[in-house]
Amino acid sequence: MKFTFLAMALAGFSSVAAAQTNTFDFINATYVNLKVDDIDLNATGAGLEASKLLTDNIYLHGSYFSVSDSDSDDGFSAKLTADEIKLSVGYRYTLGENTDWYAQVGYISQEIDLAISSAAINFRESGSADGFLLKTGLKHSWDMFEGGVYVEHADLSGDDDGGSTYFGVDGRFKFNEKFHLVASFATGSDEDYIKFGLSYAF
Secondary structure (H helix, E strand, O other), X not given: OHHHHHHHHHHHHHHHHHHOOOOXXXXXXXXXXXXXXXXXXXXXXXXXXXXXXXXXXXXXXXXXXEEEEEEEEOOEEEEEEEEEEEEEEEEEEEEEOOEEEEEEEXXXXXXXXXXXXXXXXXXXXXXXXXXXXXXXXXXEEEOOEEEEEXXXXXXXXXXXXXXXXXXXXXXXXXXXXXXXXXXXXXXXOOEEEEEEEEEEEO
């Protein structure tokens, strides 16, 4: 019985190692942390992300997250909530064994609510904006691990600074062919994103 279980486990790991292909068909459920430097808040929440290859090279990608945070000190309080949706179409190109370059173009929508209050002020601002996004990056697979780097630019309506650019890294640890652990980090001029969670590949 022990030998049978060991053989099955080794077979499972071998199938993952043999594939060594980058994952473009998946659904992720993640914890999300958003740090905004200007207001010194760490908003946390949950996110969903999905990708599906339509051909060998073209794929669809979508993501959603909702985060919030609040803080109070000496009669001063602040609360932030933020929601974001991204929808894009992507193209991947194989550069070499286990390495892909990819690019995405799509739509982004954000809703933000910020409330600040104290004995002297009572301020609240809510708003929504949408625009376009551009993303490009590299992915590479090493047996059970898959990693990548990327650059993403988002330009929202009403943004007078020419948009925001983020530099990121991501990773995927493959327990088996279907279930993976995922994590990513992206940083921009005013914001940092951290995501980690579970992924189902299909």
